[in-house]
Amino acid sequence: MTDTAAHAKPSAGSRAKRFLKPNVVLLALIPLFLLYLPRFVENTTLLQAISVATIFVMFAASWDILSGYTGQVSFGHAAFIGTGAYTVALFSKYEPGVSNELALLAGVLVAALLGVAIGVPCLRLKGPYLALATLSVAGALVQITFIYKEQLGGEDGIAGVKNVQDGAVTGPLGEGLSKLVLGPLTFGGKSPFDQYIYVSYFVALLAMVLVVGGLMLLGYGKRGLVLRSIQQDEAAAEAAGVPLTRYKLAAFVLSAACAGFAGGLYAQIRGTVALDLLSVDLSLLIIIIAAFGGAGSIIGPAIGAYAVILLQNYYLDRASDVFVEHPELKIGSFALLLIVVLIVAPRGLVPPLLQRLSGRGSPSRAAGAALTESA
Amino acid sequence: MDVLVQGAITSATIALVALGFSLVYGVGGIVNLAHGSFFMIGAYAAYAASEADMPLLVAAVIGVAAAMLAGVLLDRLVIAPIRHQEVAVLIATLAVAILVQSGVQFFFGGLERQLPGFVEGSVSIFGVDLRQTELLAGLMALVTIVVVLLVLTRSPAGRMVRAVAEDEEAAVLVGVRPERVTLYVLAIGAGLAGLAGVLVAPYGVLTPTMWLLPLTQAFAIVILGGLGSIQGTVLASVVIGFLDRFVAFNVKDGGIKIGLVTVAVILATLVLRPQGLLGKVAR
Amino acid sequence: MTALLEAEAVTRRFGGLTAVNEVSFTVEQGAAVGLIGANGAGKTTLFNCLTGFDKPTSGDVRLRGKSLLKLPRHKVVGSGVARTFQIVKPFPDLPVLANVMVPLIVRRTKGDVKAEALKVLQRVGLAHRAASPSSQLSEGDLKRLEMARALATGPELLLLDEPFAGLSTNEIGVLSETINQLKADGVTLVIVEHKIGSLLALVDRVIAMDQGRVIADGEPEAVMRDPAVVRAYLGGDPEAQEEAGHE
Structure with missing residues (x-):
């Protein structure tokens, strides 16, 4: 059963390089840059788009720890995101007394539980089976929102989710960071709507640094090495003494929990949840991000998320009115681009950049290969 | 009774979709996540042709032809270059499914559409009132399946297909080119799914996301019936078809719960009997 | 005193085929045992049963008296109990080190895992390739890597599955030295090998299998002279005969 991992023998090149730790100092510059960005960018619409992209960074990184690292490629990551988001929304709707943070924690737990529920039957599955199973579970969740339409809102979703500014922790944190970066007067001078954009921007950023930083510590550490060994060859990993079940399931649950956290936070930032958070489109979008960024590197998908989501939510709308009138063309174009990239250069685009970030210049095979060559 | 008659019809149309899905997997080792899209393309192409005032029969032919063309294009342009990279094929075909979805959304909008019935009026069978077009769909699907099965078991071409499905290396030794066979099977499988889409279009509902349920059901059928097993596929189609209608008629709000039940079947099968009802061992 | 490894009436059937049939033997601490037999004799199936990669239909496999099944x-x-694979299975995208x-990490090795891993690489003579991606190694080095990874699990018993397959005479010579060194370090070895000549130089006992059964077990020379072995194995395989003739 494990022989399906018939990996194409990498002919040359030092793919091993991508397992080097990226340069920590250079990496730390990214959140610093994002932290001070609002000082120089007046355009709050753009900042809002960056906040959304920051959330997507967590989506993509949490997908990567499961799919890029252990090779259990999930085609239904939206299931975990949506579960976290809807759990948070349900608390706002039925138990508004519960604090934002507690609701978020509940979202994480429910998503993690779903991770166990999907992960256990999927443990023995590979490639196509796993793909179809994860895809169809996410599809089934969409149907659940119609079955419990009264509670979950069907195609209308749930509006009026308590937002980050109401959070006992997130509110002051976001405002504090806003004032730190923008200065008290500047922040106070903004309209309430703009203030909200700043608060959510900083909260998303902080959450992202914690989640992605944590995942990177794990991914580039010893445990990450074990996860990678599973992706490389399951039989060999077992012969090396790796408890396969435990690691694979742990990756599923961790991935689900992080996605649920990001999904819940996204709900609090948007103030609404809707079907787009459970859709196949979202699951594919995450794969697109990872494929462009290079799977199995955490940082690759993270950078990919900024590129793709800013295009989607900001630049494309300004490039042509077609995208405003027909938003479906955005995901359509990305899908088309993905197909072309997979055929022409099935490796992902960011990892060469990553090599430079890690301070060793030699070009190397990109991590996207892990995505395409693993079974 | 409703369940029996309509279940039979649904089984037949679902089997049309699942046969192609299963054969393409058996022959080319390719899991085509865009297989449900052929179903949608068939339905929408027929709808577009009928909107352009073409006769319904012509529209139906156009629907099937469009699906087959899509199958050929998918194989040549997308699958062929990355055939041996399993996960890349999965990702690329899912991307195609979303591409088709957004194309349909762009050209037809998100509203529900319906094709006029091929035949008007209704009939009564075993005391069940049916629209005639529904009955026609069932009969057409049934006839097509029988023809396909006969071709697969009796004709040289069909035997070749099964040879590749069962043992690719041996088939290569006797001069069969698996890539060719995959192309033909994919085209025919797409045509079959397209036909199912055309047949269902007068009483089903056309939306840009209609591809997902048939894909899920085809997956459930392949899981239940076992990989590449033709008998298994047909048998499992009957199971899923009847389950589909049973849920639709006997469960409150059944129509929207079909997918959920299908997924439950999938997960239960994976846990309890990963080799399927009568299939080879699942990987 | 209990032997290190005991196989008791190990039987493995696949449908109607009995690949391993009532095989019993013991391996003492510090021994080096060769397992030979023609293709299809059941060596690999037995090997898999001993290492937990397959479950016997009946019988038992014990390590220091404790069942492994x-x-x-x-x-x-x-x-x-550690094993290597006949067809090497490195983690190709990971550097050699x-x-x-990986095995050191999952064993929760204390201290510097990298230094420990380097020590293991030194034992098999691969330390100079520590930083290379394993996909760039030669076949001989890949066999060493297999051995190093198995050694890193800290085995009392190391089972090598055709370590010489696909290697040149030169490479076999170098690898034999490494294996001899492991033996000297006190690692108990079970080696499945077709190249009998090279194998006999390493082991102090040979078990010969034919059609799923043990047909001879004992001193290498005695086993090789056993009429049943000559008939079943060497008679049907000219290449192996030639190999053995060299010795």
């Missing part, structure tokens, strides 16, 4: 594969490894670090 109920244990999941990683626990079999954890209890001290990282390949060897």
Whole structure:
């Protein structure tokens, strides 16, 4: 059963390089840059788009720890995101007394539980089976929102989710960071709507640094090495003494929990949840991000998320009115681009950049290969 | 009774979709996540042709032809270059499914559409009132399946297909080119799914996301019936078809719960009997 | 005193075919045992049953008296039985050093895992390639890497599955030295090998199998002279005969 991992023998090149730790100092510059960005960018619409992209960074990184690292490629990551988001929304709707943070924690737990529920039957599955199973579970969740339409809102979703500014922790944190970066007067001078954009921007950023930083510590550490060994060859990993079940399931649950956290936070930032958070489109979008960024590197998908989501939510709308009138063309174009990239250069685009970030210049095979060559 | 008659019809149309899905997997080792899209393309192409005032029969032919063309294009342009990279094929075909979805959304909008019935009026069978077009769909699907099965078991071409499905290396030794066979099977499988889409279009509902349920059901059928097993596929189609209608008629709000039940079947099968009802061992 | 490894009436059937039939033997601590037999004799199936990669239909496999059959594969490894693969299975995208670090990490090795891994690489003579991606190694080095990864699990018993397959005479010579060194270090070895000549130089006991059964077990020379072995194995395989003739 494990022989399906018939990996194409990498002919040359030092793919091993991508397992080097990226340069920590250079990496730390990214959140610093994002932290001070609002000082120089007046355009709050753009900042809002960056906040959304920051959330997507967590989506993509949490997908990567499961799919890029252990090779259990999930085609239904939206299931975990949506579960976290809807759990948070349900608390706002039925138990508004519960604090934002507690609701978020509940979202994480429910998503993690779903991770166990999907992960256990999927443990023995590979490639196509796993793909179809994860895809169809996410599809089934969409149907659940119609079955419990009264509670979950069907195609209308749930509006009026308590937002980050109401959070006992997130509110002051976001405002504090806003004032730190923008200065008290500047922040106070903004309209309430703009203030909200700043608060959510900083909260998303902080959450992202914690989640992605944590995942990177794990991914580039010893445990990450074990996860990678599973992706490389399951039989060999077992012969090396790796408890396969435990690691694979742990990756599923961790991935689900992080996605649920990001999904819940996204709900609090948007103030609404809707079907787009459970859709196949979202699951594919995450794969697109990872494929462009290079799977199995955490940082690759993270950078990919900024590129793709800013295009989607900001630049494309300004490039042509077609995208405003027909938003479906955005995901359509990305899908088309993905197909072309997979055929022409099935490796992902960011990892060469990553090599430079890690301070060793030699070009190397990109991590996207892990995505395409693993079974 | 409703369940029996309509279940039979649904089984037949679902089997049309699942046969192609299963054969393409058996022959080319390719899991085509865009297989449900052929179903949608068939339905929408027929709808577009009928909107352009073409006769319904012509529209139906156009629907099937469009699906087959899509199958050929998918194989040549997308699958062929990355055939041996399993996960890349999965990702690329899912991307195609979303591409088709957004194309349909762009050209037809998100509203529900319906094709006029091929035949008007209704009939009564075993005391069940049916629209005639529904009955026609069932009969057409049934006839097509029988023809396909006969071709697969009796004709040289069909035997070749099964040879590749069962043992690719041996088939290569006797001069069969698996890539060719995959192309033909994919085209025919797409045509079959397209036909199912055309047949269902007068009483089903056309939306840009209609591809997902048939894909899920085809997956459930392949899981239940076992990989590449033709008998298994047909048998499992009957199971899923009847389950589909049973849920639709006997469960409150059944129509929207079909997918959920299908997924439950999938997960239960994976846990309890990963080799399927009568299939080879699942990987 | 109990032997290190005991196989008791191990039988493995696949449908109607009995690949391993009532095989019993013991391996003492510090021994080096060769397992030979023609293709299809059941060596690999037996090998898989001993290492937890396959479950016998009946019979028992014990390490220091404790049955291994109920244990999941990683626990079999954890209890001290390590294996290599006939067709090498490196983690191709990981550097050589990282390949060897994986078992050390899951064993919760204290201290510097990298240094430990380097020590293991030194034992098999691969330390100079520590930073290379394993996909760039030669076949001979890949066999060493397999051995290093198995050694890193801290085995009492190391089972090598055709370590010489696909290697040149030169490479076999170098690898034999490495294996001899492991033997001198006190590692108990079970080696499945077709190249009998090279094998006999390493082991102090040979078990010969034919059609799923043990047909001879004892001193290498005695086993090789055994009429049953000559008939069943050497008679049907000119290449192996030639190999043995060299010795």
